[in-house]
Amino acid sequence: MFKFSIHSSQMRRLAQFLLALVLGLALLTWAASSVVRTTAQEWFERDVNSRARLALAGARPSLAAAWEGDAAALRTHIAELNRDERVMGVALCNADFTVRASTPGFPEAFGCWAVGSRVRGEEGWSSVATLPTGRASVNAVPVAELGFAVLVQDLSYIERRESQAQTILVVTFVLLAALALGVPMFVAQWVRSGRRAEIRKVRLEMEEQTEESSSLQWNAERLKRTLSRHLHGEKIVILSNREPYLHVRKADGSIEVQHPASGLVTALEPVMRACSGTWVAHGAGSADRETVDRFDGVRVPPGEESYEIRRVWLTEEQEQGYYYGFSNEGLWPLCHVAHARPQFRAEDWRQYREVNQKFADAVCDEADSDDPVILVQDYHFALAPAMIRKRLPAATVIVFWHIPWPNAERLGICPWRDELLEGLLGSSILGFHTQLHCNNFFEAVDRYLETRIDREHHAVVRQGHRTLIRPYPISIEWPVRWAETGETAAESRARVFADLGLRPDALLGVGVDRLDYTKGIEERLEAVEALLERYPEYRGRFTFVQLAAPSRTKIERYRLLNESVEQLTERINARFGREGYAPIRLLRAHHEPPDVFRYFRAADLCYVSSLHDGMNLVAKEFVAARGDLKGVLVLSEFTGAARELTEALIVNPYDLEAASEAMMMALRMPVEEQRDRMRSMRAVITQFNVYRWAGKMLEDAARLRSQERVASRMSARSLVG
Numbered sequence: 001m002f003k004f005s006i007h008s009s010q011m012r013r014l015a016q017f018l019l020a021l022v023l024g025l026a027l028l029t030w031a032a033s034s035v036v037r038t039t040a041q042e043w044f045e046r047d048v049n050s051r052a053r054l055a056l057a058g059a060r061p062s063l064a065a066a067w068e069g070d071a072a073a074l075r076t077h078i079a080e081l082n083r084d085e086r087v088m089g090v091a092l093c094n095a096d097f098t099v100r101a102s103t104p105g106f107p108e109a110f111g112c113w114a115v116g117s118r119v120r121g122e123e124g125w126s127s128v129a130t131l132p133t134g135r136a137s138v139n140a141v142p143v144a145e146l147g148f149a150v151l152v153q154d155l156s157y158i159e160r161r162e163s164q165a166q167t168i169l170v171v172t173f174v175l176l177a178a179l180a181l182g183v184p185m186f187v188a189q190w191v192r193s194g195r196r197a198e199i200r201k202v203r204l205e206m207e208e209q210t211e212e213s214s215s216l217q218w219n220a221e222r223l224k225r226t227l228s229r230h231l232h233g234e235k236i237v238i239l240s241n242r243e244p245y246l247h248v249r250k251a252d253g254s255i256e257v258q259h260p261a262s263g264l265v266t267a268l269e270p271v272m273r274a275c276s277g278t279w280v281a282h283g284a285g286s287a288d289r290e291t292v293d294r295f296d297g298v299r300v301p302p303g304e305e306s307y308e309i310r311r312v313w314l315t316e317e318q319e320q321g322y323y324y325g326f327s328n329e330g331l332w333p334l335c336h337v338a339h340a341r342p343q344f345r346a347e348d349w350r351q352y353r354e355v356n357q358k359f360a361d362a363v364c365d366e367a368d369s370d371d372p373v374i375l376v377q378d379y380h381f382a383l384a385p386a387m388i389r390k391r392l393p394a395a396t397v398i399v400f401w402h403i404p405w406p407n408a409e410r411l412g413i414c415p416w417r418d419e420l421l422e423g424l425l426g427s428s429i430l431g432f433h434t435q436l437h438c439n440n441f442f443e444a445v446d447r448y449l450e451t452r453i454d455r456e457h458h459a460v461v462r463q464g465h466r467t468l469i470r471p472y473p474i475s476i477e478w479p480v481r482w483a484e485t486g487e488t489a490a491e492s493r494a495r496v497f498a499d500l501g502l503r504p505d506a507l508l509g510v511g512v513d514r515l516d517y518t519k520g521i522e523e524r525l526e527a528v529e530a531l532l533e534r535y536p537e538y539r540g541r542f543t544f545v546q547l548a549a550p551s552r553t554k555i556e557r558y559r560l561l562n563e564s565v566e567q568l569t570e571r572i573n574a575r576f577g578r579e580g581y582a583p584i585r586l587l588r589a590h591h592e593p594p595d596v597f598r599y600f601r602a603a604d605l606c607y608v609s610s611l612h613d614g615m616n617l618v619a620k621e622f623v624a625a626r627g628d629l630k631g632v633l634v635l636s637e638f639t640g641a642a643r644e645l646t647e648a649l650i651v652n653p654y655d656l657e658a659a660s661e662a663m664m665m666a667l668r669m670p671v672e673e674q675r676d677r678m679r680s681m682r683a684v685i686t687q688f689n690v691y692r693w694a695g696k697m698l699e700d701a702a703r704l705r706s707q708e709r710v711a712s713r714m715s716a717r718s719l720v721g
């Protein structure tokens, strides 16, 4: 096999090799042709001589008979011998070397005197000589005792033929050499120019993307355009545990559509509305089964119906082992530094594997091509990427890990850490919120698996498959649809104050979370307590309202948190509350986004006190809600959001004094400063919105797909046997 390369140095080497080959062949041909020429000449001459001797020998008796007779009869005989066009002349010489008869034009060089002395015995004499007309052969035979006959033949035709053959040989050789040199060079050049065209195309696409990235702000339209331009409008399939819309049966028997409290849903739902496609998720709502079609699908959002949810049903056992067990008692505490001990049970792991396979199969069933774009979300599906890749090797699987990724040492305590890493490396792109989490992942792969880490391109290569590991800080849609209700901040404030029974001069703080121990809700309430303790002027005036969506309540740790938050609230309220005033208002219920946004608009401050959080979109939603540029965000330094929203008051939630101080500063902050900070944070989110988050991943995926396509086309073309 001969491998044509595309590099110019290799082209040069190929040309040198071919040139040497052709020169070698030319030398060989020249040597061979000389040998052939000499041999052929000898053969021809021998042939001519023997034919001349035969002719003379045949004519001898008749010549002898006619020798003494009539001269005219003798001339007729020699004219007979001279009939062949290559015979230059025939002469009959007497024994005394005088001429008896000769044909006209007989060459003088072979006259009777010149030849006679050489003719001996019966066999006569023969020789080759060069005449001015070219080479000639001379044959002389004795005729009885009377004399001898001489026959001269022209040999110059042999040279002429040889030189014609030589010309044909040279022309053929030149043609073959041109072909030998030209064809491979042409093929190599063609392959090269083909690749150049491919590279130009990829570069052009990249330039277009860069141009677009730098010039325009991301929005739903642009995301849609990116999908159709760079991914040919391919239908997107999202996989997550949590579905974006739950159908819930209410006490009065009616069915309500709920938006779950989930950062993942907050981010992905607008993306799906922009792109359309299918969202595969666990059907967890109490009326979910009643609202699907026969393929377990339901079109959403209600009234808009722009994409489909494909619900996957789980048995109680599966939900227990996969969701409550391995995902939320194992991985969740493993990935968060929040002092909950991870529980790893073999049965949970078995269910996790089984359920991952079930969802991976559902996703593959939804794919409408053999190279779909699939977005796998979060820690519930660490194994699904490899499972999907097994069924659809050409799929572009983009995984986003919504929670922090632990350092290698911490990950090491999980008995199935290798399997988790291997599962995730089935993806094409693996995204985390921050570079730190990417670094942790590289470290873990380095420590636990046989892989090649390509640090230059931020990729891991395992068994020939490459996975890009990149930070993609998640965000929210911009503008947020819930912020555009038509209700002003003052109206929202009035409504919330009325609902909570607050005095008009009251100050309001807000916290919005799932009731989860990573959110630092206990520390938050304690910080409020510290505020009231240290700054008595806020007693009776400052109220902190905590919207707490019950979450994972089947898990002991969450039940304990519930109790603890409730007890803390009671204690602080007992300590600082009075008739008509409770400093903490704990609203433990699911709140729909319009209500949440009303609280955001009504508040003087929002405190996000996560002990550890991948990003925390509540912080961004609060900023998005404040079109009036008022309100202050107090934000834990342990959130991903703290890296972007630097104009928030950044605190360590464990440091209760500092946190209470930050709340005090927020309550006293001049309106001008509030505006400046809010304006700047809004500018960040406007630009770094969720369309950009998804767009960047899709652009990277598109680039990867086109690079892979070029690579596979090139490798198909590069082998020329």
Ligand code: F6P
Binding pocket: 241, 242, 261, 262, 263, 264, 378, 379, 402, 403, 514, 551, 552
């Ligand atoms: O930030 C996203 C997230 O924390 C997910 O990781 C999680 O799935 C979701 O919010 C809420 O949790 P759950 O789906 O268990 O209600």
